[in-house]
Amino acid sequence: MAEITVVGSINMDIVALTSRYPRHGETIFGDSVKTLCGGKGANQAIACARLGKSVNIIGSIGIDSNGQEIEKNFKENQIDTTFLKRVDNVSTGCAIITVDATAENTMLVVKGANDLLTEQDVRNAFSQIKNNKILLVQMEIPEEAVICAMTEAKNKGMFIILDPAPAEGVTKKALLYADVITPNLQETKQLTGIDVTSIETAIKAAKYLEQHFGVKNSVIKMAEKGALVYENGNGNFIESIRVKAIDTVGAGDSYAGALACALADGESLESAARFAAIVAALKVSKLGAQKGLPTIEEINVFCAENNLNYYGLQTN
Template sequence: MQANVVVVGSINMDLVARSKTLPRPGETVVGSEFATVPGGKGANQAVAAARLGAKVAMVGCVGADAYGEQLRAALVAESIDCQGVSVAEGQPSGLALIVVDASSQNTIVIIAGGNACLLPANVQRLDSLLQQAEVVICQLEVPLDTVAHTLARARRLGKTVILNPAPATGPLPDSWYANIDYLIPNESEAQTLSGVAVDSRASAQAAAEKLRALGAGTVIVTLGAEGALLVGEGGAVHFPAPVVQALDTTAAGDTFVGAFAAALAGGQSEREAILFGQRAAALSVTRAGAQPSIPHLCELSKQAQP
């Protein structure tokens, strides 16, 4: 299979607990549900792109444990090319500890595990995958040297390069920006990267413009229930979000990124790709879990029918 979307990023097992409220520091709360669900921002975005019409290859690293076997099997079940998924001997698989409250907000703690073993050399050995791709997606849950290598190599190959800067812990290296066609942060990530306090659509635009001034091609700030703000060469365009009753927002951003990439790889325009991503993300938040919540293309097709 020749992949038209290649995702280089994290593969985690999500340990998800639901409770009425999120615990405060030092507090114990009673949970109501627990589930073990395949996740990781990279894997989530790969699954989203695959379910929504793209041919996808995943480049990542799992641990030599039962979770690793389950995580790889889950990707294979989605018809994702996993030749680039390696096993880190002596390491556990990546984990995400997630608590979701009654209002669908969540807190997440990530343990890198095998994800920390995804090195630039891993990507170099799989250069043929990047050469075949039309769109390359990265996030920040694997070593930054690996992300930097992937962005630069994809740019040299002339691919459409997407960076979802999550989790953002500080500004990106200045040298990265020129290699990014689409930078897709949420509000808090836009604030962290730009240093601009983001608390409104206007401030989100100011943050995006600052990031574009650093060299990013187009910035799309996802605003949750407020939609998305695109800031590019033609100025700023706001895309209101579909109105839904949210159950669980886990992986909504990943669904948007994967759907957006699939649409671009499928020849849709930038505007069409954003609207497609929003529809997919809106449907995902009406369901529980990370990958289980990600819709299939046939569901969006039915949704579009009058």
């Protein structure tokens, strides 16, 4: 049986590279374009599988060429597709992504088949899931499906990680079921109204989440600065790993996947966040939300070359 269940969005990404973003109404020439498998749920599932974990995915795709390519990609990465819903007459979700010279990105997402994942689909899947440790979920699918997944997971004693993205889709109800949430700077501001620019403001935001939403555990991702791990009133700052950034698309998903893997291994939240920082660093140094996701073997080589360690053990 799988160790980790991911419930979330599945998309095909159309990624255009450009030196700069066009201004409103402007036409410019880009450098290249690629079509790659993506979607937050799919990215996080692949991230976990690349790191050596058994994973199943609960999500919805269209019966079209993109859906076929995505399903093939899942199977190549040893993802269990038993609970993958396939719908007719609705296209597989699609994200149109622009990446500029600084490796930052903008996205336009068309949800497509993602919007057709129902509570019943989720309930049917969880009725067959046994001995799972972790649920990883985001907010790019219907809220009722998210809440159903979190409720079912809670009933099975699973640890629930909520990646509150996009922030506009997060509700107080979803926050109530999460054991830990992993907002980035934009999502933190959306949830708390606090502009995180320092460790002090990150702690302030984490305390706001606890006081107003009952979120006792959070990992506030501060982009290239690092992350603030907040547990039961205490905050610990973890610095990021310095690399040359090529593509930040999927960085947050690699982080969430790595966090889930470490927690499945019984690591503390702080130890898991240190591992996630290493995985995310290696991801942003490569192109592609999924193609750029590192394997556990690549992580070990990277750590040995850079004198890094995780899980409290030296890798060299």
